[in-house]
Amino acid sequence: DQQVKQNSPSLSVQEGRISILNCDYTNSMFDYFLWYKKYPAEGPTFLISISSIKDKNEDGRFTVFLNKSAKHLSLHIVPSQPGDSAVYFCAASPGAQKLVFGQGTRLTINP
Amino acid sequence: SQTIHQWPATLVQPVGSPLSLECTVEGTSNPNLYWYRQAAGRGLQLLFYSVGIGQISSEVPQNLSASRPQDRQFILSSKKLLLSDSGFYLCAWSRPPDTEAFFGQGTRLTVV
Numbered sequence: 001d002q003q004v005k006q007n008s009p010s011l012s013v014q015e016g017r018i019s020i021l022n023c024d025y026t027n028s029m030f031d032y033f034l035w036y037k038k039y040p041a042e043g044p045t046f047l048i049s050i051s052s053i054k055d056k057n058e059d060g061r062f063t064v065f066l067n068k069s070a071k072h073l074s075l076h077i078v079p080s081q082p083g084d085s086a087v088y089f090c091a092a093s094p095g096a097q098k099l100v101f102g103q104g105t106r107l108t109i110n111p
Numbered sequence: 112s113q114t115i116h117q118w119p120a121t122l123v124q125p126v127g128s129p130l131s132l133e134c135t136v137e138g139t140s141n142p143n144l145y146w147y148r149q150a151a152g153r154g155l156q157l158l159f160y161s162v163g164i165g166q167i168s169s170e171v172p173q174n175l176s177a178s179r180p181q182d183r184q185f186i187l188s189s190k191k192l193l194l195s196d197s198g199f200y201l202c203a204w205s206r207p208p209d210t211e212a213f214f215g216q217g218t219r220l221t222v223v
Contacts, residue, residue, distance in 0.1 A: 006154075032210045043117075043201050043214030044155070089155060093210045098145065098170075103154035 003027045004092050006102035015111050019077040023090030023102055026071065030092035034099065035064060035075045038087045047088075048075070080109045113138035117202045117215030124222055130175075130189040132218050134202030137183065142204040144185040145212060146177055149199040161185060162207070197222045 005024045013019045021035075031052040036044035050057040050064045050073070057064050063076045077084055090102040117134045124130060136142050146158040157170045159177035167177050174193050178186045185202060199219050203212040 004154075034211060036214075041199075041217065041219065043203070043217050046211050046213065049211060091155075098143075098157055098160050099210070099212055100157065101147075101155035 002103075003030075004090055004100050004102040006088075006090055006105050008105050009103070010106040010108070012108045012110060013080050015082060015109050016079045019075075019080045019084065019107055019109070021075040021077075021088050021090070021105050021107065023073050023075075024071060025073075025092050027092070027094060027100075028071070029094040030100075031095070032093040033064070033066060033073050034091045034093070035062075036089040036091060036101075037084075038089060038104070044089055077107075082109050082111060085109045113204075113206075113213070115202060115204055115213060115215045117218060119218060120216060121219045122221070124192050124220065126194055126222055127191045130187070130192050130196070130220070132187040132200055132202075132220075134185045134187075134215055135183055136185075136204045139204070139206055140182060141207070142183065143207055143212075144179060144183075145203040145205075146175075146185065146187045147201040147203060147214075149201065149217075150197075155201065159187070192222045194222050196220065 034049040035047040038044040048059050048062045048064050050066050066073045087104045087106050089104045091099040114137045144161045147155045161179045175189050201217045202215040205212040
């Protein structure tokens with residue numbers, strides 16, 4: 001049972017444009033959501049998070065939006081840069097003890 | 112500052128051989144510790160997590176086991192590896208009550 005889903009396995013965006021990565025979840029007990037970035041053969045690195053009491057969190061070029069009624073969150077990267085090319089994982093937590101990850105979306109930024 | 116060490120970086124093991132992957136965390140105490148696996152074309156699957164010494168929770172039935180002999184040491188083991196155990200294994204830690212987890216560099220395990 002995939003509780004966190006990233007339905008787009010890949011996304012290609014022009015440099016300088018906006019990248020939008022989407023994530024859906026099914027468990028209404030999730031109360032904290034995170035995005036991680038992963039390069040090949042490395043561990044994921046934390047990017048940005050959002051609590052279920054908020055609907056938006058911004059950090060520089062990265063903004064995460066949460067729509068609780070739709071059980072949907074998205075990560076916006078603007079402007080997109082070549083160094084943003086990586087696999088992005090959405091994660092959700094039903095408490096502070098563990099994270100449930102999506103399948104990941106491979107983002108490619110084209111010059 | 113906190114650091115997490117995971118080794119080895121790559122490992123090739125024959126089917127039926129044992130496995131031991133080690134992970135240690137420095138610079139913090141009483142962390143929550145995790146083992147994840149990323150199989151080819153799949154996301155990060157939580158295998159085990161631990162909230163304290165000797166306390167292990169298993170998320171999926173499998174051929175693997177985990178142990179936490181010390182506060183900042185987490186070990187992933189198998190008595191007999193299967194081909195399906197191949198994948199990229201990641202250790203992670205978090206500082207309760209925070210949710211953000213910080214990952215090690217990972218171990219690429221290939222079972223042949």
